[in-house]
Amino acid sequence: MSVLATADQLAAALAARGEARSGATSPTSGLAPGLVQANLISVPADWAYDVLLFAQRNPRPCPVLEVLDAGSWESRLAAGSDLRTDIPGYRLWRDGVLAAEVTDATAAWEEHPDLVSFLIGCSxxxxxxxxxxxxxxxxxxxxxxxxxxxxxxxxxxxxxxxxxxxxxxxxxxxxxxxxxxxxxxxxxxxxxxxxxxxxxxxxxxxxxxxxxxxxxxxxxxxxxxxxxxxxxxxQAAIMESRPPFALTHAPGSMFVTDVPDANYLV
Amino acid sequence: MSVLATADQLAAALAARGEARSGATSPTSGLAPGLVQANLISVPADWAYDVLLFAQRNPRPCPVLEVLDAGSWESRLAAGSDLRTDIPGYRLWRDGVLAAEVTDATAAWEEHPDLVSFLIGCSxxxxxxxxxxxxxxxxxxxxxxxxxxxxxxxxxxxxxxxxxxxxxxxxxxxxxxxxxxxxxxxxxxxxxxxxxxxxxxxxxxxxxxxxxxxxxxxxxxxxxxxxxxxxxxxQAAIMESRPPFALTHAPGSMFVTDVPDANYLV
Missing domain, CATH: 3.30.2040.10 (PSTPO5379-like domain)
Structure with missing residues (x-):
């Protein structure tokens, strides 16, 4: 289906991303009702094919909503969005181990300018x-x-x-x-x-x-x-498989999109 | 759904692939009723990520049923199958131009041992x-x-x-x-x-x-x-984009799998 969000929904989504961008750290549950929220996994470009293939082979646990081009942070699921800042909390993983939790991933992107980001559906x-x-x-x-x-x-x-x-x-x-x-x-x-x-x-x-x-x-x-x-x-598979670097959202802190849930309804 | 094929269906699918392997060139429409038939596209490993990403971004026209590992020709959708021989007809493309039609793709695989094969759903x-x-x-x-x-x-x-x-x-x-x-x-x-x-x-x-x-x-x-x-x-996109080499099925000559259609029913 290609159902468009209402003006109220879009305003709520923009506000949710804007608050995260301004440093808010609260979980996103309940924000922008009716719009899809997504899990984030970003990996160096060298790992992108493995992640995309893993998702293709395991579609039930890994429903990919979007794959961004290497080095891109604006999601097509939300015009003007910035995946480096628009999520309330991020986790940085090095060699499969949690290395840091941050509220702004800009520095991580400067360190790894070739990141490929996967937005994955959420329950x-x-x-x-x-x-x-x-x-x-x-x-x-x-x-x-x-x-x-x-x-x-x-x-x-x-x-x-x-x-x-x-x-x-x-x-x-x-x-x-x-x-x-x-x-x-x-x-x-x-x-x-x-x-x-x-x-x-x-x-x-x-x-x-x-x-x-x-x-x-x-x-x-x-x-x-x-x-x-x-x-x-x-996320668990990526951690088990120990890529040199990965960036994910923090639990409960999702990426709020502009896309109504109804678009994923059969 | 995970619906298993009946013994009769499996025998019919095995016979269809066996006939193709023995050189039969007849189209597969109507063979092994109730089982999925698939389109084939094989590209050099260097092109696999682009193809998989194109499919992810265009799921309606490009429903990927399986991606094989580079150099593999046995589909998980049919035990004992051989994608080099089990399709009644193949097309070889060089730089986006149809170069040959063959009934056995073994020589093409010898020329390009790193091919990644995509099986794509069919109407x-x-x-x-x-x-x-x-x-x-x-x-x-x-x-x-x-x-x-x-x-x-x-x-x-x-x-x-x-x-x-x-x-x-x-x-x-x-x-x-x-x-x-x-x-x-x-x-x-x-x-x-x-x-x-x-x-x-x-x-x-x-x-x-x-x-x-x-x-x-x-x-x-x-x-x-x-x-x-x-x-x-x-297939049209791959031809337009001119990879150095690609292997596809010939129109109407599909890969007959062991998987019932019902597995793709919501």
């Missing part, structure tokens, strides 16, 4: 659809981050990149699980339908109460755990 | 869904190739690759057009919903009776022209 897009349908999102209601787990399911390797799939978990009331499947399934370009439902062991997850990333889960009586492929997967 | 997949729904496919009924047109709509360029989108046209009875949109829209990974309906001029197409590729259209009274993004687009 906020289908979560908005679930909320609209009245499906409770437990971690949102509790003000927590979504719980994420490393699975025993290996991603298809690509060049120097390899790693296991990471999933996010949402505990959904049993009588809404089918709705959650159908709604998220209508966003195949943004993680799509769940990869497993009801049995953590099927993904090699031993302890549901101890996620590797994010916060501990909130599970109400009658809830069923539902697992979606997670956008942390490519 | 056979959604056409099967249209036929199942009782929607007439005029060119099939007339035993012709589908008419294809170069449009005035530029693809997003990527590296050295650029070109205009090519579309295929199917004339559909007015009271089945909505069905055709909905059915093809459920295959977003294989061209998806139409890009235009009813007005050739909206795509810069001046003469519906004179397609640039394929055969002249068959249009019955009461039919409406419906235009889909076409897998010839990346």
């Amino acid at each position: 906020f897009t289908f979560e908005a659809g679930l909320v609209e349908a009245g499906i409770p999102i437990r971690h949102q209601e509790a003000g927590r981050n979504v719980p994420m787990y490393r699975t025993s399911r290996a991603c298809a390797p690509a060049g120097r990149l390899r790693g296991d799939m990471v999933v996010s978990m949402r505990a959904i009331p049993a009588d809404r699980v089918a709705d959650a499947v159908q709604i998220s399934g209508r966003y195949p370009a943004v993680h799509g339908a769940p990869v497993a439902i009801g049995d953590p062991a099927s993904l090699g997850i031993a302890r549901l109460d101890a996620p590797e990333f994010g916060d501990a889960p909130v599970i109400e009586p009658g809830d069923v755990p539902v697992f979606w492929a997670c956008g942390v997967t490519p | 056979f997949t959604f056409e099967a869904g249209l036929v199942e729904a009782g929607i007439p496919i005029r060119h099939q009924e007339a035993g012709r190739n589908v008419p294809m047109y170069r449009t005035s709509r530029a693809c997003a360029p990527a590296g050295r690759l650029r070109g205009d989108m090519v579309v295929s046209m199917r004339a559909i009875p007015a009271d089945r057009v909505a069905d055709a949109v909905q059915i093809s829209g459920r295959y977003p990974a294989v061209h998806g919903a139409p890009v235009a309906i009813g007005d050739p001029a909206s795509l810069g197409i001046a003469r519906l009776d004179a397609p640039e590729f394929g055969d002249a259209p068959v249009i019955e009274p009461g039919d409406v022209p419906v235009f889909w993004a076409c897998g010839v687009t990346p």
Whole structure:
């Protein structure tokens, strides 16, 4: 679909990016409702093919929304944007190890002027659809981050990149699980339908109460755990594969685009 | 979805690839019904990133089903397959110009041992869904190739690759057009919903009776022209962009995979 944002939405997105550019560090959840937010991964040009191929081979966890040209920082998903400054927080990785957290990545870009940036879809897009349908999102209601787990399911390797799939978990009331499947399934370009439902062991997850990333889960009586492929997967693979340098967004601090969620609806 | 082929389907696919390997040159339309057939484009490794990026930026005309590693010819979409021999006909391109048609690409691979092969989705997949729904496919009924047109709509360029989108046209009875949109829209990974309906001029197409590729259209009274993004687009872009060498399938001679169409259904 090619649905345009409203003037109000565009103003909200511009404000969100502008605040980040001015140094604000607050998370972006809830900003510019109805517009897509994206994960950022920037790597030296020499690594770009491996990252793009890894994403092509693992589209569920790695839905690529945009690949910028080497050295470019203005996203086509937001006119006038600047990926060096318009995200509230960044992480710098050296040889796969977290080296620094910064609120402005301009210096990192001066150090690596050939960075290729990947904007990757984020579960906020289908979560908005679930909320609209009245499906409770437990971690949102509790003000927590979504719980994420490393699975025993290996991603298809690509060049120097390899790693296991990471999933996010949402505990959904049993009588809404089918709705959650159908709604998220209508966003195949943004993680799509769940990869497993009801049995953590099927993904090699031993302890549901101890996620590797994010916060501990909130599970109400009658809830069923539902697992979606997670956008942390490519980041985890990149870290495992130890490129000399990588720049990512900080968790919860996403890139707010000008593109309505509806563009990714089938 | 991860739907497995039946034993009969797998036997039919193996037979189709085996016949091509033995030198058969007949087109693959109608072989191994229910299984995906794919377009082939192989380029020297130096060009692979540009091709993959072009596809990422133009997913409607360029739905990538698989990218093989440089120098590999066994597709993951068909165990034991050999892309050098298992397609009934190949075209060799030098500097963007058709240089030869062959039934065995082994010599081309010896000349260019670093080829990276792209398997790209084909409209056979959604056409099967249209036929199942009782929607007439005029060119099939007339035993012709589908008419294809170069449009005035530029693809997003990527590296050295650029070109205009090519579309295929199917004339559909007015009271089945909505069905055709909905059915093809459920295959977003294989061209998806139409890009235009009813007005050739909206795509810069001046003469519906004179397609640039394929055969002249068959249009019955009461039919409406419906235009889909076409897998010839990346091939046209590669030819326009003149890589030193490229290998593609010959028109109508596709790679028959072991993967059911249903895997690309949303």
